[in-house]
Amino acid sequence: MTITSAPPETPRPKRRVGDRVFAGSTTGAGILILLVLAGVAGFLMAEAWPAVTAPADQIPGGDGLTGYIAPLIFGTLLAAVIALIVATPLAVAIALYITYYAPRRLAMAMGYVIDLLAAIPSVVYGFWGIATLAPALVPFYVWAEEHLGFIPLFAGPASATGRTMLTAGVMLAVMILPIISAISREVFSQAPALHREAALALGATRWEMIKMAVLPYGKSGVIGGAMLGLGRALGETLAIAIVLSASGGITFNLISSSNPSTIAANIALQFPESTGLDVNTLIASGLALFVITLAVNMVARWIVNRRADFSGAN
Amino acid sequence: MTVTGTQSATPGTDAPPPHGLVRQHRSLPRLAPAGLFGLGAVAGILISLLTGFNPVLAVVYTVVLGTLAVYVVARSVEGTRKAFDRFVTCIVTSAFALAMVPLVSLVWTVLSRGLKRLDGEFFNSSMLGIVGEGGGAYHAILGTLIITGLTAVISVPIGLLTAIYLVEYGTGRLKKAITFLVDVMTGIPSIVAGLFAFALFAIFFGPGIRLGIMGAVALSVLMIPVVVRSSEEVLKLVPNELREAAYALGVPKWRTIIKVVIPTAIAGLATAVTLAVARVIGETAPLLITVGIINGTNVDPFDGRMATLPVFAYYQLTQPGFPPEYAIDRAWTAALVLIALVMALNIAARLISRFFAPKTGR
Numbered sequence: 023m024t025i026t027s028a029p030p031e032t033p034r035p036k037r038r039v040g041d042r043v044f045a046g047s048t049t050g051a052g053i054l055i056l057l058v059l060a061g062v063a064g065f066l067m068a069e070a071w072p073a074v075t076a077p078a079d080q081i082p083g084g085d086g087l088t089g090y091i092a093p094l095i096f097g098t099l100l101a102a103v104i105a106l107i108v109a110t111p112l113a114v115a116i117a118l119y120i121t122y123y124a125p126r127r128l129a130m131a132m133g134y135v136i137d138l139l140a141a142i143p144s145v146v147y148g149f150w151g152i153a154t155l156a157p158a159l160v161p162f163y164v165w166a167e168e169h170l171g172f173i174p175l176f177a178g179p180a181s182a183t184g185r186t187m188l189t190a191g192v193m194l195a196v197m198i199l200p201i202i203s204a205i206s207r208e209v210f211s212q213a214p215a216l217h218r219e220a221a222l223a224l225g226a227t228r229w230e231m232i233k234m235a236v237l238p239y240g241k242s243g244v245i246g247g248a249m250l251g252l253g254r255a256l257g258e259t260l261a262i263a264i265v266l267s268a269s270g271g272i273t274f275n276l277i278s279s280s281n282p283s284t285i286a287a288n289i290a291l292q293f294p295e296s297t298g299l300d301v302n303t304l305i306a307s308g309l310a311l312f313v314i315t316l317a318v319n320m321v322a323r324w325i326v327n328r329r330a331d332f333s334g335a336n
Numbered sequence: 337m338t339v340t341g342t343q344s345a346t347p348g349t350d351a352p353p354p355h356g357l358v359r360q361h362r363s364l365p366r367l368a369p370a371g372l373f374g375l376g377a378v379a380g381i382l383i384s385l386l387t388g389f390n391p392v393l394a395v396v397y398t399v400v401l402g403t404l405a406v407y408v409v410a411r412s413v414e415g416t417r418k419a420f421d422r423f424v425t426c427i428v429t430s431a432f433a434l435a436m437v438p439l440v441s442l443v444w445t446v447l448s449r450g451l452k453r454l455d456g457e458f459f460n461s462s463m464l465g466i467v468g469e470g471g472g473a474y475h476a477i478l479g480t481l482i483i484t485g486l487t488a489v490i491s492v493p494i495g496l497l498t499a500i501y502l503v504e505y506g507t508g509r510l511k512k513a514i515t516f517l518v519d520v521m522t523g524i525p526s527i528v529a530g531l532f533a534f535a536l537f538a539i540f541f542g543p544g545i546r547l548g549i550m551g552a553v554a555l556s557v558l559m560i561p562v563v564v565r566s567s568e569e570v571l572k573l574v575p576n577e578l579r580e581a582a583y584a585l586g587v588p589k590w591r592t593i594i595k596v597v598i599p600t601a602i603a604g605l606a607t608a609v610t611l612a613v614a615r616v617i618g619e620t621a622p623l624l625i626t627v628g629i630i631n632g633t634n635v636d637p638f639d640g641r642m643a644t645l646p647v648f649a650y651y652q653l654t655q656p657g658f659p660p661e662y663a664i665d666r667a668w669t670a671a672l673v674l675i676a677l678v679m680a681l682n683i684a685a686r687l688i689s690r691f692f693a694p695k696t697g698r
Binding site: 162 | 392393417418420421424425427428429431432434435438439441442445446449493494495497498500501502504505506510511513514516517518519520521522523524525526527528529531532534535536538539543544557560561564573588589590591593611614615617618619620621624625628646649650653654667668671674675678679681682686
């Protein structure tokens with residue numbers, strides 16, 4: 023009797039202390055990230071607000087906040103787009119070469135080298151840009167002005183120092199090349215071996231194997247890598263501050279020595295010597311940069327998510 | 337009997353020789369493509385020499401003609417598909433070679449210019465009271481190590497735990513929100529992170545504040561998402577079968593993560609963390625805004641400006657004073673030391689991951 027009247031023992035899953043602590047701390051870390059990001063947006067807005075409400079003639083340049091930021095936004099986008107156009111095909115080629123063309127032992131070494139290059143600091147790229155790249159590109163600018171001058175991009179007059187928007191773009195491309203190619207290489211090398219071998223067994227050439235088995239698998243990875251590269255190119259600061267000879271204004275002329283500056287480079291150049299409302303104006307321009315990168319990331323994320331089913335990792 | 341009859345009859349009926357029906361598999365000798373490309377390249381260089389030498393155009397001619405030579409010959413000998421394969425090989429290899437040029441040039445420039453001042457004095461003295469010759473980056477190297485160390489102490493636990501949350505625990509809205517915001521954070525430009533740290537501290541301590549810890553906070557904003565993103569990718573690659581096997585054996589979840597998931601992924605995690613450290617160790621812009629620069633040595637990140645290697649290099653190059661050459665030499669050496677630090681970190685990561693990586697199939 024006593025046995026039957028006892029409440030049936032439902033086997034509750036045992037919550038272990040370790041599990042609870044671990045789950046709690048990981049969740050806490052995740053939430054902390056939300057707070058940090060909210061903090062970034064919040065503090066920037068708080069510090070940018072005085073510049074937004076200030077009368078137009080007190081903003082440096084005298085054209086109001088929009089007039090101050092618009093050329094900078096233009097310069098930022100122009101440099102980043104040049105970089106992305108130059109870098110992405112090259113990066114995919116590097117990744118393909120290392121994963122499927124190079125001799126195996128050489129490929130390992132190449133992979134290391136590229137990884138090392140991804141970590142070279144931007145200020146060093148700036149040094150290289152002004153000391154080596156800019157002078158090396160001057161003959162090309164002279165030639166381009168002479169033969170391609172009818173295209174507005176190369177209208178000239180060609181810069182004698184080479185410190186032009188195109189130099190900045192090419193330098194950014196070199197900087198983001200290792201990033202994009204490192205990520206592309208990673209996803210290319212993870213393309214399922216069975217698919218690749220099946221393609222080869224059916225008589226596909228190496229290119230056909232890559233086209234059918236590797237590229238569809240790696241596409242979202244390449245886009246993800248390009249997204250990271252674009253993010254770095256948009257926010258790149260000191261390399262551009264060192265290399266670009268900026269004079270403001272909006273122009274598509276890539277090879278002259280009067281170029282629009284970029285938001286980040288402008289902040290780096292002006293901030294240490296600024297006080298009062300100038301600081302608020304610079305922070306407002308930083309907020310604009312933040313919004314732009316946010317938008318770029320959201321679009322890129324949307325592209326990647328569309329293809330998420332194809333990507334690896336599941 | 338009929339069988340033998342037909343057999344003897346077949347040679348007569350199969351009058352056209354078999355090689356007319358069977359597809360020929362002719363292929364170029366092994367070294368032929370390289371040789372053909374070389375011929376095209378020589379022609380390209382000749383053309384560019386005749387029309388006035390210009391490095392950019394010479395490269396273009398070389399690649400176009402070399403590729404064309406290989407494609408045409410391969411097409412006539414091997415057929416369309418093989419030829420296109422060789423065409424792509426040429427393009428990929430040329431693009432690779434082209435991309436390596438600036439990277440090699442960068443390393444060469446920094447080495448050749450930086451070795452000049454790579455001496456004992458550079459590592460032993462600060463810039464206190466130095467005008468012109470001499471001086472070093474002792475204070476800056478120390479500052480960089482302290483600030484980067486602080487950054488890693490802040491970022492690595494937060495980053496790794498968040499990655500584990502996203503892969504192992506996260507569900508529903510919160511996971512989506514965190515994933516999305518980490519992506520957003522990945523794209524935060526370094527200068528904006530610097531502005532954030534400045535704004536944060538300026539509200540509490542007033543404008544004009546410069547502290548080492550501000551730099552560490554700014555760098556953490558940059559480092560955390562890098563750690564999260566890359567460790568998340570690595571953790572996701574751990575096959576679910578391993579986790580399920582552990583659960584089936586009755587192992588609790590947290591022990592599964594610590595004993596199965598993380599050891600499997602440790603190589604990737606080490607690479608992720610080290611690459612993240614290597615990325616922030618050279619960040620200049622946020623430190624320029626938050627930490628500033630001084631000439632003397634300051635090892636207390638909670639008290640006043642500090643010198644850091646990248647900012648030191650930047651100011652030595654852009655504001656060299658007079659005579660400029662000494663400061664510019666110091667700047668290049670600082671750049672070289674910075675690269676060496678980054679490389680050392682990377683190699684260390686490789687070694688760690690090599691020793692801890694689990695043996696896998698292919």
